[in-house]
Amino acid sequence: MAIEIEHKYLVYQELLPGLGEGQKIIQxxxxxxxxxxxxILGQEVMITVKNLHSDGSRFEFETSKSNVSIDEQEELLRLALFPVIEKIRYRVPFSGLVWEIDVYQRENLGLITADVELPSLDHPIDFPEWINSQQEITHDARYFNWNLGQKAFTKWEDS
Known part of the structure; x- marks a missing residue:
């Protein structure tokens, strides 16, 4: 069974390294x-099922399909429960782990987060200088992607 142990943080945007080529994600x-x-990753679509466990880990099952037509992509967009989010993802290796930096677009423009997947619950994290280790947002529901679709980052000041 696939288990995911992930921690998510805010970043010091001014300290981010050069990010190079990223991958556009419509989610x-x-x-x-x-x-x-x-x-939606270009012409590929990935479907993921996740379920949170009480210890903070998550069950994850993922499958993908290549060469997805525009019609199929548009149907998925219509089926979405709420507006999709768009982001550019960059992968940055650091100290034996890979940090995924998400630069959000459109209604979430201005939000940049970074997450790291750990091999075990007790695995130590060596933080790069651009990670705000005091701003872990793993369990902050505002930053969950499904919540960002329902109430975008740019609308937070309105509440």
Whole structure:
């Protein structure tokens, strides 16, 4: 069974390294609990099912399809429970782990987060200088992608 142990943080944007080539992700949700999401990555679509465990780890099952037509992509967009989010993802290796930096677009413009997947619950994290280790947002529901689809980062000041 695939288990995911992930920690998510805010970043010091001014200290970010050169990010190079990123991958555009269009992400929407078909169900919230368990989380069933789709990601459109060019002509590939990934479907992921995730379920949170009480210890903070998550069950994760993922499958993908290549050469997805525009019609199929548009149907997925129509099926989404709420507006999709768009982001550019960059992968940055550091100290034996890979940090995924998400630079959000459109309604979430201005938000940049970074997450790291750990091999075990007790694995130590060596933080790069651009990670705000005091701003872990792993369990802050505002930053969950499905919530960013429902209430975008740029709308937070309105509440």
């Amino acid at each position: 929407g949700y078909l169900a919230v609990k368990p989380s069933i999401r789709f990601r």
